[in-house]
Amino acid sequence: MRNLMAVMLGLLMLSACQSSAPGPGSTEALIARGKELFFNETFNGNGRTCGTCHPEENNFTIDPAFIATLPNDDPLFVAEFNPDLRENFENPRLMREFGLIKENLDGFDDLPNKFVMRGVPHTLALRTSIDSPLGPRTGWSGDGAPGDGSLRAFASGAVIQHFTKTLNRVAGVDFRLPTDEELDALEAFQLSLGRAQELTLPLPLKGTVPKRGQEIFLDNSLGKCNICHVNAGANASLGGRNLGNANFNTGVEALPDQPARLTGERVPRDDGFGTPGDGTFNIPPLVEAADSGPFFHNNAIETIEGAVAFYDGEAFNNSPSGRFLAGLDPNGVGIELDGTQIVAVAAFLRVLNALENIRQSMAFLDSSAQIGFFQRQQSQALLERAREETDDGITVLSGARLHPAAVAHLQAARRLTENAISSFFSRRSFAQQAIREQERARAELVE
Amino acid sequence: MLKLFKGVVVAITLLWGLLPVYGQKAAEIFIPVGQSPGLSGKYTSIGKITAIDVREQTIAVADSAGSDTVKITERTQIWLDKSKLKLTNQKGAFADFRKELLVEVKYEDNQRQDKRAAWIKVQITEGVK
16 A cells, blocks of 8 residues: 555655646647647648658658558559549659659649659758748749748748649649648747757868768868868858859759659659749758768758769859859869769768767657656657667668777667667666667767 | 859848848749738738729728738739639739738738739639639
8 A cells, every 4th residue: 555655655756757848839739739740631622631751760751661651542542542633743762762753843834744752851950941031942943932932931932833633733622722820830849950050170080991082072272062062061162252142053954864754654844943944953961961862852862972072073063153163163164073072072961960879869759758757758759769769770870881989889779768668667767778879989980 | 252252152142131032932932811921921921902093003002000002013923712612712913902802911021121923812702712
């Protein structure tokens, strides 16, 4: 009896430790509402949600490996089982093989011929990657949103393009448009994802090859990467002026042997920003790149090394952007890197990505440790996010055999996170141990 | 070369001051009158057509703030909003304007100084075109 009372008293004390729910009207409440909408609201459409193409467990993007794990009745494949969407809505082969989605950015008046096939950009670090002096830049070419072109308006365009029950696309029949309150919440949620601030390069990196990669990245006469990806972000700088999330024609569309086109399926040329397009696409952030491929708007390149190597090729160096860089170079060179240099820049990007994975994992672990005993489900969700980020960190480093000691610490952190997920009483303790392993992993990567 | 570089930077900077914010127009056609996110009620004018001048290619629109003469140019996109009829919205033309029809006008210039329309949505509530 005394034991039972002790347990009851303990539970009561633990319940007092529960974190309070965000108050109505607070930013946290708006973000929580946005998250609910993002993953669950179908807007009376074909069953898709924002999370269908931007799943949290896959860095808010989809790729062929992730797609292969989905059941055939997943709403992503709605064109395969909804007769009204069988034609001219998606290309199931290109979706499954290359993660490509159909977009009618230049209009819906000639569906069989007027479309582009694009990958799904992740929605991380949007707070750092949308603003430009020309206005907000959303999607791959900066013109993804109707209305005022903002991230807030983006959801309305996405519902019209991707959520419709039929190709008639009648508001109130085939879908409902998000309300103002829903747009506010969706925007708040998306802006809460990932990094909220730019890095400040150079970082005091430890590894020899990533360190050299950083030097090349920052060298405006060699890698020239930092001109358009300042601090490995999504903003450009010319002559000391911040151009924000600018658009450039880098010649991706001129790449030979683009995987989707090799299939023989119809893949029209993507003309980028505007209608008709000007051939430009906006800058994606690089910190999150290594674990969110394939790369470029058309998923043309599978690996981060291949993506870096693109800038050494003819498609880039013959493009308007390549020629512009060559015009600034005393030797008339655009970007010319050798194999070791390409690998070094990619290694640098892998390390940056792993550091971001560690940062996010620690934040999730820390948040889970703050949550009270009875909010177990909420805590587990955070721990699972920490595990996914840890997995990504392991993958991006081990994918290039970088920093094996850091990988070992991340693996230990993963085991401890697993323990935290399954433990009834020691969740907090395991989470704190996992944080320490994450810290050790980070110490292997950076001074 | 440095001059060229500086010239490009200056040109880009100047252009940024002049160009309007870009909203994607492909999906805009399917958004009913009054529901364009970030534009309706803020940068658009919603009212009834009170006059049509074919020769001048203008329409007069009376909204709560008064009457405005709107210039239709070759760049202006005209859309027929048939969502109240549960029909697909369509591209329209100047000939679709009728007095008393409700329209929403987005001007090229958000300050509405030049009165040229970027797009006009015409709400169709009866009959099938």
